[in-house]
Structures are given as structure tokens and as C-alpha cells.
Amino acid sequence: MFQISSSDQIQLLILCAILVQGIIALVSFRNQRKLENCRATFSALHQLTENVSEAGGKVYAHYAEGGYSFEHSSKEQELNLLRYLDYLEDIAVGVNMGVYDIDIVNRVMGTQIIMASVRFDYFIEGIRRKQGSDNFYKDMRLLRQKILWLREVDPIVGKIESEKRNFLERHIRRSGFWVAPK
DSSP states (O other): OOOOOHHHHHHHHHHHHHHHHHHHHHHHHHHHHHHHHHHHHHHHHHHHHHHHHHHHHHHHHHHHTTOOOTTTSOHHHHHHHHHHHHHHHHHHHHHHTTSSOHHHHHHHHHHHHHHHHHHTHHHHHHHHHHHTOTTTTHHHHHHHHHHHHHHHHSHHHHHHHHHHHHHHHHHHHHHTOOOOOO
């Protein structure tokens, strides 16, 4: 039979205590980092929203009047749309790089990102063709796919979101601006 001396037992207990403290510290650090990431996300969303809320309002007001096209939009209307899309792209870059928390962005403005990327996809494609590059607003496209995936995984939210998406697709098809999502 294997025997452990009392001094070895004490050393083993101390080693176990140190290991448990290390695990607790690691979990605490991870939770603290997640909390800081969530706070940074809320703060950034608030600041970015303040900076672009007027442009976003003008974009949706003009969209409600008949949409965007390169031929029928004024320079000011195009600049408002580009500013709004740049705002959404900034958020998407932050999420895709891990700076912003995707769960918070999804809950706070996921529908806005999905709808804007679908509504203005033809405009974005026009910019890509005009500039000769597919890199414009690629992070927003990727974030849209991630958000849709997150919402499909959750059976309750997924059902609601698929109903919203079906409604949005019907609305856009009727408006004549439908471009199938990629």
C-alpha cells in the first residue's frame, strides 16, 4: 500500500489550494474582461449613434420616399447614406475584430444592421462596381451573416426573425429594389 507522509500531505494540500486559487483568478479575469468589453460596446454604440443619428434619420426618410439610386439621389442624400453605412461598417469591424461584443450589438441593433444591409445592398454593390473592389462594407456583410446565424440558432428569436425577414423581403420585392442576399 502507498503511504504519504504528513509533510507530503500538507504540501499536496497547499498545491491544490494554489491550483484552485489560480483557477478562480483566471475565471474572475475572464469575467472582468467580458464585462469591460460589454461596457466598451455600449459606450461605443452610444457615441457612434450620437454622431450619426441625424444622417440615419435622413437616410430612412429618403428611403421611405422611394429609395436610393446613383441616378436619383442628390449628393447630400448620397453623403448621408455613405455616412450611415460607414457607421454600420465601423461597428461591424469592431465586432469582427472582437473589440465589441456581438451579443450586445445583436440585441441592440442587429435588426438595424440586417435591414440596412438588405435595403442598401444594391447601392453598396454599385459602390463596389464603381470602385472596382469587393472590399467595401465587407465587414457589415459578414456581421449580417453572423447575426442571422445567431438568431437562427435560438428557436424563439429565430422564429420571430424569420418572420421579420420574410416581411422585409416581401416589402422590398414590392418596392422594386430587391436584390437577393448573398
